[in-house]
Amino acid sequence: MNNYDIAIVGGGHAGIEAAVVSAKLGLKVALISLEKNKIGLMSCNPAIGGLAKGQLVREIDALGGAMGKIIDAAGIHFKMLNTSKGPAVQSPRAQADRLLYAKQAQLIISSYSNIDVVEDMAIDILIHSGRITGLGLLKNGQLKTKAVVLTAGTFLNGIIHVGTNKLSAGRAGELPARGLTESLLLQGFQSGRLKTGTPPRIHRDSIDYSKIEIQEPDKNPQPFSYSTESIKREQINCFITYTNNETHEILREGFDRSPMFTGRIQGIGPRYCPSIEDKIDRFADKSRHQLFLEPEGFNNNEIYVNGFSTSLPGDIQERAIKTVPGLEQAKLIRLGYAVEYDFFPPDQLIHTLETKLIENLYFAGQINGTSGYEEAAAQGLIAGLNAALKIKELPGFELKRSEAYIGVLIDDLINKIHKEPYRMFTSRAEFRLLLRQDNADMRLMEKGYELGLIDHKTYQKLQNKKNQIVEIKEKILPGKLSPRQFVDAFSEKSNAISQPQSIKDLLKRPELSLKELMTAGGFNNGFVDASILEVEYAIKYEGYLQRQNLLIEKFNKAEKKLIPINIEYKNIRSLSTEAREKLIKIRPHSLGQASRISGITPADLSVLLIYLEKHKSEIVPRETSI
């Protein structure tokens, strides 16, 4: 077997990003996947993006990741969400053609000559003096590598449940990965069990479309990737229907055979993505639940019944689904199921996603207890990037909470206690107003370019945008509208002005947009919407943005109080026992991080601060990119 720089275990969304980023940095990559043609397969809902997740995809793209480009090529139903609200909480979402998505992902992987896809199963990790040296593979024996990124998804000791039937599998029809958990446990890692579910798929020709609502895609689909000019693919509709009391009664008949309710499933499932049986059990007074019927592609007969995730017995699933309007004749192609899998509580990682126990071993994706393709991809990118940087002996790459949702994601993962699979929400980002989907390029692309992850053409686009922003600010905003011009354009919606007024002042009126004002004043020559939006936002919400920036300053100050690696928490007598245990386990790199660990009180922080000041001279400062 060959020698590699990096081996990536798993060809899911995390694995793809990890492989692409390390390949871009010129390393020799082995992508280990059970089956080559399953790389990039969407095992659950065939959609990318959504609230908060859309922001993640845009950030991944601004750092040169693959996800945005893949979905732009494979998307069949694009929709910008929350368009009635402000730019900070809008997010792109797109339905994908499952086959096209996987094909596109595989195309990207095969475009890198330095990525070898190895069809095999990793069953063991090889370690020499605390550092990873290779993997044991089921078929090919040992593989030597300098770093490993583990992105095994739901495959580690995966068990699929349908009613009382139980089956070892990573997802429907695929083998689970065995042995890896056990070899990690031997090294001292802790693992837990989580659960997730998926709904049945039905044949698209068995639906009575006259009985269901149509959900149309956006007329003007917005691409995810900053490098995509426009979405060219034909767009198709999705559909909405509802369950009813009859559906619920039938489902209840199966409760005594439910693996969830009978305790056969031990893993904890996400509350934000409950099974249908959970929904009718917990919200018994709700007489109907919404179901989205989502086509899985152009040449694909499967329809994903989003909202009907279940692990009830097959006969119940079939009878229940037929009570739903439009689905009376539904033909089930695949049953819904629940899958239980191993995960490793992510407090065993540092910000680069390297494990604390074994050097050059990185974890990314569902193995860290997250849910969702986007969360997985973001981690894959960060883990792969850091593995590559470490091999090249370059400083690690971390993002702050104030810079990106990716920063929030990883910081939450390693500091907080998680009782269920972690999903991103915009409310998790305290600096939400600044972390918009449309400004991910402004926030991150410069970093991506410096690392060599962004092509020149895309970078040029960013420079253009920046130049335009300066131009609008300096030349357009001071420009004035005459009372005449103003009345002509806005007599309907805004009070007239008596003196000429600058666009900047007029922009303070909530009813007026910068674009309209520029048009009314004859100033709009060739500015792109993204540049206009950036300026408009900065002016209109100046007060709030200033306050967020003040908070960021305070936040950064605490982040800069570094805690040395060799600190001995057991010597700090005044710390509470709980705080001491937490600090020993998490090993925060700064006082700021320490303040975010669950269970650390302000008094603990004061004690820590004093200890640090006292021992200033004796301690070794740690290397950090922050």
Next chain:
Amino acid sequence: MFSEDTIISTITPVRGGSVCLLRVSGKDAINITCKYFKSNSLSNMEGGRFYFGKFVDDKNEVVDEVIIYVFKKPKSYTGEDVIEISCHSNIFILEEIINLYLNNNCRIAEPGEFTKRAFLNNKIDLVQAEAVADLIASKSKASVKNSLNLLEGKLSKLINSLKKNLIDVGSLLELELDFSEEDLEIISRDKFFDIMESSISIVNSLLDSYDSGRELQKGIEILIAGKPNVGKSSLMNSLLQKDRVIVSHIAGTTRDLIHEDIVMDDTLVRLIDTAGIRFTSDEIEAEGVTRAKKFLETASLILLMIDLSSEIDNDDLDILNSLVHKKSNSLIIVGNKSDKEANIKTEEYLSKLEIDKIKISAKEETNISELKRLIIRRIKRNEKDLSEDIILTNKRQYDVLNRLKKILNDNLKSFKSNQGFEFIAVDLRLAIETLSEITGEISTDDILNNIFSNFCIGK
């Protein structure tokens, strides 16, 4: 924790009788002091010396005569500008002075914070630093215990419903922002107004209850109550050993609350004379009656006066009935005018009551020392630890609630001006962070948990 704001706290224990030292440290220490300190001597505050003068409030009324020590940075304990105020160790005075500082952008020092600042400014050495850490740890444990103690009963119920309200508003906001794709009912802005308004009124009633003193453990307040003309003001004067209050045979002489602080057996006590409680058409007197009634709820001890020489009537019984729910150890019935011939019916009635009672003559000053002893026994039994922690913990909570009130009002304004939810959420986060200074951490997870348990989320 990395702020350089101005802080204040007592630095000697607060005990009756003697002198108490307050310390103010930080960049505004001198400014604020200049605003309230009036002295005949030099007007510019030189470092390294002390000044004698009067401490006045915003209305220029004298709070206390004090001595002020000025230390300019870095020549001070903390290394910052420091003012130390030596005033009378009277809880009421201390509170007033502290309040004046709090109203001027100053806050109560955290446990050990002066020493921490001293350490961070290199004013104390390494060995001492370890001790500071210990101090902070132990003091903050004590003060947590303290605030928990203080958060018993009604107060903690209010705080908890406030917390619930804010989490609810947060949930409704985030529901709109993070879960707008779900099949959920749209929540009208009115619903938000309702919750916000109820939150503001909770904060107001919390502030009121702090103001009215019981929960604030203000120290001991003794209320002299009773219907008009029973001799309340006379008793006040004889307890004080001076003619503080006007005494006359005209019923309704005292119209407002009149208070005076005295030390009884080493314990500081505030005596309050009230308007006689009765139905009256005189507006001013009526207001006095309302205030007196409010104090009936909160006073540590009530001396209910009854004229032994006249027949007990409905006015007497009304007051008595309104007090029976009080704990028996916070009520003493004082039968007055024992020098006159006793009314049989009144005597009979009183003898049946199972409440401590004493016969005195305020006019002749008979049995007054007996009454004093009775009072002292009572207050010793009731006396809570008057340590500085309690005042400061209370003041801190009060301070937090005052800030919260302002934030909530701003919040309501943004709601009403149709500001986007993502912006309102920024203000609400501030409100929640502020409240968590009293309740302990309230996190985003609390909001998400609330959403998941109350709304059917998830496709």
